Amino acid sequence: MNPSVHQISREIDARGSFCPGPLMELIRALKGATIGDTVAVLSGDPGSATDIPAWVRKARHELLGVEEPGESVKRFVVRKSR
Amino acid sequence: MKSGNGSGQEKFALIVENGTVDKLMAASILAAGAAAMGKEVLVFLTFGGLMAFRKGAMNAPMVLPNEFQGMEQHLAKIMREKNVPHWLQNFQQAKEVGEVKVLACGATMDMFDLKRDDLEPIVEDVVGVARFIEVTEGAQILFI
Secondary structure, rough: OOOOOOOEEEEEEEEOOOOOHHHHHHHHHHHHOOOOOOOEEOOEEEEEEEHHHHHHHHHEEEEEEEEEOOOOOOEEEEOOOO | OOOOOOOOOOEEEEEEOOOOHHHHHOOOOOOOHHOOOOEEEEEEEOOOHOOOEEOOOOOOOOOOOOHOOOHHHHHHHHHOOOOOOOHHHHHHHHHHHHHEEEEEEEEHHOOOOOOOEEEEOOOEEEOOOOHHHHHOOOOOEEEO
């Protein structure tokens, strides 16, 4: 699997986690993170593709990028902004 | 619970009237999504929906709607394979990520002689319809 182009504080593998799992794992990880930390979530769940960006917009963090490190896997890279 | 709209937070209410697993799953995912997106979520359990929240919900047999009768084992297998969480776990996760209140309908409690203690601890309070209408003022309300 290809690594991220971003500097990541913590990567969560939520592959195999069923909706709304990956989003919930991201939220939990960000709660425990420090402002400025970068958290990445790996997900194969199709709902995440729209859920995670929508939540990041609403929660006012920063979506640094959405990568495709492997087949049917997306990596969502989020910086905790507040 | 606030009544009126002093807080400015959008409210999202679900009336869960049915205890079949498909509806409970849908309700639980909607509650989790709404909570994640910063809504104040109010879940009002009535009739079959409330009965599903009796203690031991995690291990209670899955109830399917008529068109899926006989498919319980098949569905249970799919859910295991795909790591589908139990709907009660989704409601619990919803509480972790945002503001969620689970309320029981007083009429249903009365009809089936239920006590607070018969219900899963996630159920926070017993209310009547007027109180429900009061606390959901300004809310989007879904009947499931």
